[in-house]
Amino acid sequence: xxxxxxxxxxxxxxxxxxxxxxxxxxxxxxxxxxxxxxxxxxxxxxxxxxxxxxxxxxxxxxxxxxxxxxxxxxxxxxxxxxxxxxxxxxxxxxxxxxxxxxxxxxxxxxxxxxxxxxxxxxx
Numbered sequence: 001x002x003x004x005x006x007x008x009x010x011x012x013x014x015x016x017x018x019x020x021x022x023x024x025x026x027x028x029x030x031x032x033x034x035x036x037x038x039x040x041x042x043x044x045x046x047x048x049x050x051x052x053x054x055x056x057x058x059x060x061x062x063x064x065x066x067x068x069x070x071x072x073x074x075x076x077x078x079x080x081x082x083x084x085x086x087x088x089x090x091x092x093x094x095x096x097x098x099x100x101x102x103x104x105x106x107x108x109x110x111x112x113x114x115x116x117x118x119x120x121x122x123x
Contacts, residue, residue, distance in 0.1 A: 001092065004090060004091045004094060005091045008087055023054070023055060023058060026051070035047075044117070044120050045117055046072075046117035047113075050068070050069050050072055052069075053065045053073060071112055071116035075109050075112060078109065079109060082105050085099070085102060
């Protein structure tokens with residue numbers, strides 16, 4: 001169990017460090033990674049605006065974060081809950097199997113993001 005916990009902490013720490021380094025890069029240089037879908041089609045994908053949303057969340061500007069990508073902003077607590085529960089189950093029991101509620105939640109999030117991706121381009 002300690003080995004799994006160490007592995008999760010190292011992975012989470014590495015992701016956090018990469019995210020903070022990217023945020024610092026954006027603040028200093030102002031150049032971000034462009035959306036390939038938007039570049040090719042001119043349409044917004046379901047995740048367009050996530051970088052701006054994350055930067056707004058770092059400033060604790062929740063209104064701006066919501067306006068950058070409303071769907072992911074609203075689904076974030078559910079996604080964090082699923083990830084936290086799955087991490088706990090992995091560390092405690094060594095299993096990577098999604099529980100029923102987590103599977104339903106993931107499917108629901110995918111459907112909401114697909115609908116959001118279509119609707120945001122129609123408006």
